[in-house]
Amino acid sequence: MLEVSGLTVRFGGITALDHVGFTVRPGDMVGLIGPNGAGKTTLFNCLTRRYQADEGTVRWDGADLLAVAPHAIVAMGIARTFQNLGLFPELSVRDNVLVGAHRHAKAGFLSAALRLPSVRREEAALRAEADALLDRLDLAAVADHPAAGLPFGTLKRIELARALAARPRLLLLDEPCNGLSHGEVDEFAALLRALREERELTVIVVEHHMGFVMGICDRVVCLEFGSKIADGTPAEVQNDQAVRDAYLGAAA
Numbered sequence: 001m002l003e004v005s006g007l008t009v010r011f012g013g014i015t016a017l018d019h020v021g022f023t024v025r026p027g028d029m030v031g032l033i034g035p036n037g038a039g040k041t042t043l044f045n046c047l048t049r050r051y052q053a054d055e056g057t058v059r060w061d062g063a064d065l066l067a068v069a070p071h072a073i074v075a076m077g078i079a080r081t082f083q084n085l086g087l088f089p090e091l092s093v094r095d096n097v098l099v100g101a102h103r104h105a106k107a108g109f110l111s112a113a114l115r116l117p118s119v120r121r122e123e124a125a126l127r128a129e130a131d132a133l134l135d136r137l138d139l140a141a142v143a144d145h146p147a148a149g150l151p152f153g154t155l156k157r158i159e160l161a162r163a164l165a166a167r168p169r170l171l172l173l174d175e176p177c178n179g180l181s182h183g184e185v186d187e188f189a190a191l192l193r194a195l196r197e198e199r200e201l202t203v204i205v206v207e208h209h210m211g212f213v214m215g216i217c218d219r220v221v222c223l224e225f226g227s228k229i230a231d232g233t234p235a236e237v238q239n240d241q242a243v244r245d246a247y248l249g250a251a252a
C-alpha cells in the first residue's frame with residue numbers, strides 16, 4: 001500500500017533521512033521509533049509533502065506520492081496529527097473537526113456564497129458526520145467550547161477527530177501519547193484499536209511510549225541518525241541489540 005524506498009532528506013550538513021526504505025500493508029499498524037532527532041517527523045513531513053525529498057521514492061496505492069502537490073495529500077486519503085497539535089484555539093471543537101472534513105465539501109465559491117440549497121444540504125451532512133465523530137471520541141459535551149482551555153487529553157482527541165474527519169485510509173500519528181497520563185494512554189490505545197477496525201485504517205505512529213508502541217503495533221521500524229536500524233515485529237525490535245544500544249536502553 002505504501003512503499004518508501006531510498007528516501008533521503010538533507011538540511012545543509014545534516015542528513016535527516018538517509019536512504020530509508022520500508023513497506024506498509026493495508027490495515028497495518030506500524031510504530032516508528034528512535035531517539036530524538038532520528039528523522040521520524042521528517043519522514044512524516046515527506047509523506048505529507050511538507051518537506052521535499054532529495055532522493056528516493058514513495059509509492060502510495062501505486063501512485064508516485066512525491067509528485068503529488070501538498071494540498072492534494074488529504075484527497076489521496078492521507079491525514080496526520082501533529083506533535084504539538086494543529087488546532088485553532090479560538091474555534092469551537094466542532095469547527096476544528098469540520099476543518100478536517102473540508103475536502104469533502106464539493107460546493108464551489110459561488111454556490112457557497114449564494115447559499116444554494118445544495119450547499120446547505122452538504123453542510124448539514126458534514127456537520128452530522130462531524131457530530132458522529134465527536135460522539136464516538138467522547139467529545140460531544142465540549143462540541144461548542146473553544147479548543148483553547150480544554151485539558152490536554154481532550155485536545156489530543158480533538159486532533160485525532162480532525163484527522164479522521166478527512167476520512168483517511170492512512171493515518172499518521174505524531175506522538176499521540178505525549179503528555180498523556182498512564183490511564184489516558186491505555187484509553188487511547190483501546191480507542192485507536194477500535195477505530196482501526198471500524199474505519200479500516202492503516203496507521204503509522206511515531207511514539208516514544210514503548211508500552212504503547214509494543215502493545216498496539218504489528219510492526220516497528222526504528223530509525224537512528226536518519227538511518228533505519230531495525231524493522232520487524234515488536235518482539236524482534238525489542239530484542240534487537242542495535243535498537244537496545246541506540247534507544248531502548250535510554251527509553252526503558
Ligand SMILES: Nc1ncnc2c1ncn2[C@@H]1O[C@H](COP(=O)(O)OP(=O)(O)OP(=O)(O)O)[C@@H](O)[C@H]1O
Nearest residue numbers: 011014015016034035036037038039040041042043
Ligand atoms: N526544517 C528543518 N530544518 C533544518 N533541520 C531540520 C528541519 N527539520 C528537521 N531537521 C533536523 O533533522 C533531524 C531529524 O529531525 P526530526 O524532527 O525528524 O527528528 P525526530 O526523530 O522526529 O525527533 P523527535 O523525537 O525529537 O521529534 C534533526 O537533526 C533536526 O534538527
